[in-house]
Amino acid sequence: xxxRFFMTTAIDYPNSRPHIGTAFEKIGADAQARFxxxxxxxxxxxxxxxxxxxxxxxxxxxxxxxxxxxxxxxADQFKEVWRALDLSFTDFIQTSEERHHKGCQAxxxxxxxxxxxxxxxxxxxxxNGCESFKSDRELDGNQCCPTHNAKAVRRxxxxxxxxxSTFREKLLDFYxxxxxxxxxxxxxxxxxxxxxxxxxxxxITRSGETWGIRVPFDPEFTIYVWFxxxxxxxxxxxxxxxxxxxxxxWPADLHVxxxxxxxxxxxxxxxxxxxxxxxxxxxxxxxxxxxxxxEKMSKTIGNVVEPMDLLKEVGPDAFRYYFLRxxxxxxxxxxxxxxxxxxxxxxxxxxxxxxxxRVVGLIGRNFGGALPPMETPTCWLGVMTRQEIVExxxxxxxxxxxxxxxxxxxxEVLVPANQHADKMAPWSLxxxxxxxxxxxxxxxxxxxxxxxxxLKPFLPKVAQTLYESFSFDQxxxxxxPAHASxxxxxxxxxxxxxxxxxxxxxxxxxxxxxxxxxxx
RNA sequence: CGCGGCGUGGAGCAGGGGUAGCUCGCCAGGCUCAUAACCUGGAGGUCACAGGUUCAAAUCCUGUCGCCGCAACCA
Numbered sequence: 355x356x357x358r359f360f361m362t363t364a365i366d367y368p369n370s371r372p373h374i375g376t377a378f379e380k381i382g383a384d385a386q387a388r389f390x391x392x393x394x395x396x397x398x399x400x401x402x403x404x405x406x407x408x409x410x411x412x413x414x415x416x417x418x419x420x421x422x423x424x425x426x427x428x429a430d431q432f433k434e435v436w437r438a439l440d441l442s443f444t445d446f447i448q449t450s451e452e453r454h455h456k457g458c459q460a461x462x463x464x465x466x467x468x469x470x471x472x473x474x475x476x477x478x479x480x481x482n483g484c485e486s487f488k489s490d491r492e493l494d495g496n497q498c499c500p501t502h503n504a505k506a507v508r509r510x511x512x513x514x515x516x517x518x519s520t521f522r523e524k525l526l527d528f529y530x531x532x533x534x535x536x537x538x539x540x541x542x543x544x545x546x547x548x549x550x551x552x553x554x555x556x557x558i559t560r561s562g563e564t565w566g567i568r569v570p571f572d573p574e575f576t577i578y579v580w581f582x583x584x585x586x587x588x589x590x591x592x593x594x595x596x597x598x599x600x601x602x603x604w605p606a607d608l609h610v611x612x613x614x615x616x617x618x619x620x621x622x623x624x625x626x627x628x629x630x631x632x633x634x635x636x637x638x639x640x641x642x643x644x645x646x647x648x649e650k651m652s653k654t655i656g657n658v659v660e661p662m663d664l665l666k667e668v669g670p671d672a673f674r675y676y677f678l679r680x681x682x683x684x685x686x687x688x689x690x691x692x693x694x695x696x697x698x699x700x701x702x703x704x705x706x707x708x709x710x711x712r713v714v715g716l717i718g719r720n721f722g723g724a725l726p727p728m729e730t731p732t733c734w735l736g737v738m739t740r741q742e743i744v745e746x747x748x749x750x751x752x753x754x755x756x757x758x759x760x761x762x763x764x765x766e767v768l769v770p771a772n773q774h775a776d777k778m779a780p781w782s783l784x785x786x787x788x789x790x791x792x793x794x795x796x797x798x799x800x801x802x803x804x805x806x807x808x809l810k811p812f813l814p815k816v817a818q819t820l821y822e823s824f825s826f827d828q829x830x831x832x833x834x835p836a837h838a839s840x841x842x843x844x845x846x847x848x849x850x851x852x853x854x855x856x857x858x859x860x861x862x863x864x865x866x867x868x869x870x871x872x873x874x
Numbered sequence: 875c876g877c878g879g880c881g882u883g884g885a886g887c888a889g890g891g892g893u894a895g896c897u898c899g900c901c902a903g904g905c906u907c908a909u910a911a912c913c914u915g916g917a918g919g920u921c922a923c924a925g926g927u928u929c930a931a932a933u934c935c936u937g938u939c940g941c942c943g944c945a946a947c948c949a
Contacts, residue, residue, distance in 0.1 A: 612949035781907035
């Protein structure tokens with residue numbers, strides 16, 4: 355039953371701090387990692403930074419720092435944000451690390467030995483100011499570089515090519531045999547189109563750089579961005595220096611990436627794997643982007659939102675909830691502070707939080723904090739059975755349709771529970787028929803239990819708090835989705851373990867007041 | 875005619891031949907255990923536009939307009 359699950363996120367450029375879009379990717383990946391662990395799988399969840407780029411070296415130079423020191427500082431800043439978001443990564447790789455350099459060199463040598471790399475020359479428009487080649491899109495109508503306002507020059511230089519074009523048929527076969535490789539399915543055509551029509555050999559080296567990974571068979575060159583970056587997925591698990599670790603985890607079960615880099619992961623990367631003679635990854639998921647008040651976030655517009663302020667205000671769980679509930683993972687979503695407040699208050703404070711408060715409060719004040727052992731079996735309040743809910747929930751989790759998984763819990767579990775409370779009015783019943791009231795309350799605790807379990811991948815802290823507020827039998831860290839699918843018989847009384855004051859609990863999610871026309 | 879996607883009440887989405895549905899917001903009422911919460915009801919849409927097929931079209935077909943994605947380094 356238990357198996358291994360190796361998953362990754364895209365590695366990030368450390369030349370600026372992470373924004374909420376970057377965070378969106380990581381949160382969604384983390385929910386998957388936690389879901390897989392709940393299923394009993396052994397999970398390796400890899401994250402990291404992409405450091406061998408010219409931009410990084412330049413930025414370090416501007417700051418008068420050694421590039422490696424600069425990378426380490428930035429990596430610490432990234433990790434600080436990731437920990438604040440409660441991301442449960444197993445390892446964080448920096449591509450400036452020795453293990454990555456070693457693995458990369460072993461890989462490129464292997465691909466060379468297998469005959470898929472050849473020497474050629476690259477010709478293109480070169481901006482002396484940027485010290486780099488520019489694509490047509492990067493230049494304005496007069497072949498001028500917009501940042502330096504200088505004419506780009508035609509330049510030719512020797513380089514090494516990866517013979518990507520020779521993999522066309524193999525890739526097309528691969529997609530045919532693995533129709534679920536590219537997700538969401540809507541990206542499938544895009545990649546097919548690319549592979550069928552414009553799969554060209556790629557330049558994988560640069561010359562004249564001091565920062566980066568040397569090409570082992572021609573040391574005046576360094577390995578160029580993508581060929582290096584993608585390899586973090588295997589160098590982190592020992593490729594080239596720890597065969598047993600590598601064979602334990604490879605191939606990857608899931609690469610979580612942004613939709614913009616689908617092509618590299620769905621075409622270049624499997625071809626690279628084929629060229630090196632290693633297995634191809636099983637699945638690539640390209641998630642959507644987060645916009646800010648309807649606008650695309652961009653550094654030049656200056657509307658990027660950094661996560662830390664909001665995170666400090668509302669904590670990781672509410673932060674995670676917003677993005678996973680409000681932004682469909684496969685598609686684009688929108689963030690605004692105003693909307694955040696609405697969603698937070700409606701779903702977390704008013705619905706989930708308040709159900710919890712009213713139920714615990716009633717048990718606290720009328721039953722001394724413990725419901726007596728039940729003789730009559732309790733009933734399930736929703737229209738769907740627990741089994742049906744868990745089944746649908748599981749399908750959504752496997753497809754990374756987090757917003758639908760969450761929507762399901764609110765519509766089928768929490769809303770019916772609040773409605774039941776209102777209909778049965780245990781606060782009145784308690785005056786006339788105490789045991790009937792106890793039964794009603796037991797029926798209201800059950801949805802809280804079910805929801806706390808199914809929220810575990812989303813709200814790591816709050817789900818645990820919810821669950822451990824009651825004396826359920828199963829230990830929290832051993833909980834599986836199956837535990838949510840049926841009623842947990844409790845032999846004795848059901849006690850409230852949450853700390854209470856005058857029968858009241860501290861609100862899980864205190865309501866937020868919208869700051870007048872606030873930004874963020 | 876490069877390929878592909880999308881246009882549904884204020885916002886975000888679902889529905890894919892037969893009284894147009896959900897969440898949030900808004901308005902009114904109920905209730906009062908609870909975080910001024912919860913519950914019930916209501917207003918608000920000629921389902922982008924124009925043709926066509928059909929007894930019947932948001933749903934199928936054709937065309938038009940608009941928006942967006944991809945075309946090698948932006949999560």
